[in-house]
Amino acid sequence: MNSSRRLLVVGGLVLAVLGMLYGLHYAIFVEHQTLDRMGGSLAQAFVHAAERNTAEARGAVDEYESTKYNYVRQVDVHSHWIGLAMLLIVLGAVFDNVVLSERARMWVASALVTGSFVFPLGVILQTVNHGTSYASALAILGTATVTIALAAIAWGFARAKPTK
């Protein structure tokens, strides 16, 4: 197994373990509390509305919005890390079919592994401070890196010569 393939397979496995550990931690310690808070604040908003308490009702909707903002990104990080990990492992198994020099393949593999780690990291950092720009910038940087690397790989696959 050459260096670029090894980097993709090992990087994919590390990312998969990271994603699963994050998911396990999230499922045990965070998810149920988050879902309870989300459903509870929405129900509470309508209860406050029934009691003609408009300010409290709007406050409960704001709490629902904030909780859901975090929930969507926390679940996304888990699924994207594991999804990208699967992609890295598959590409690691087939990387010899990418018709590029080994040096170029190493660059592409490094970009793909780095982008796959950085993009969901940027997403989860958005929950630390809502609307923070450095976290969004990190997510965009990761996305761009993965996109360019995938385009290079698609091109490398298309250049393979047929055997029959």
Add this chain to the structure above:
Amino acid sequence: MSTQAAPIPTADTFAPMSARRLLIFGGIALIAGGMLFGDIFAVFVLHQNGGQTGQSLLAASQAASTGDSLAVKQIFQHIGGLLEDRGTKVDAHVHMSDAGYLALLVALLQPYVALPQRHKKLLAGVFVTAGLLLPVGIFLIHYVGLAYSPFANIGWASVLADTAGALLIVVLLAETYGLWKYLRGEDSGERELPADSSWERRTLLSGGTILILVGFLYGAWYAGVDLYRHEARETQILKNLLDASTGGKGGTVVEVASYGSLAAEKAVKIAAHSHVIEFGLLAMLLSFVQPFVYLGDRWKRRWVMLLLGGSMILPVFVLLELNLGLVAGAIADVGGLLVMIALVGMLVGVLRYSGRLDAVSGVTR
């Protein structure tokens, strides 16, 4: 009949009752089963469930407008049940398909897993069984509930699903341990797949990568353009709904309808993003199975084109449901059906290859 399965180099990597064979059969069957379930769910449950949730939200706002807070609480309990019904079915579909993808992935890694063959077979058997039990357990959660459960919040169906999920993690950890041993220089006792640049493999690899790329770009577009707008719109609709309820001004029906169309817009955009990427990954994984598909060139290519065609039709027409309604939904379902037919076609090819291999090697005698 002309066939393209290369018997000499490939046979060594597809021994009777080997871990790889079991994982490939099980993986394709799980993916096809997960897709069939997803199609049935989309046709018979999804829209009906969305309609009922909208009706319940409208009833909650009407209860709020009459000041009946007890009714509000009861209606939200009912909404919770509807969301659980929908959520567990979506999860059953996703987890069955994903277990299939993982099975194919693990099959691919077998030449790099330095473990005894009997352990590999055992791990493969456990993986496929757990991959089936996990979605079955998830599906049953809504129906079994807490009946006869000794736990306060967890029912027997959840226990089944969690146990199956834990088994999958254990198998993956064992496979990772085998891979680690291989990277440290131990022999896996299994040959790598022969180098293959056939038309089928190149098309599936290129097509799969392009599908993933398209899905990735669309996801980035969604996150940049739609996500924050949707979040702000949802909050605004809920506030309008509550204002309409408390003010007695009317307009709750319009707000509930807006909430429903926003939910539909989010659902189709996320579904298009996730399905196109999943199909891309599936195409790439199936490229490795091609040497084991014992069919003529023409049929092998037909299945490849059908798979890639269906993989594009489904997400594109899921997106178009917003503009074209149920017609687009029906075409999207046909796209899913095409992928399933291609999968079953390939599975038949793999079965034919196995039968031929076993007959030649005398295993069947």
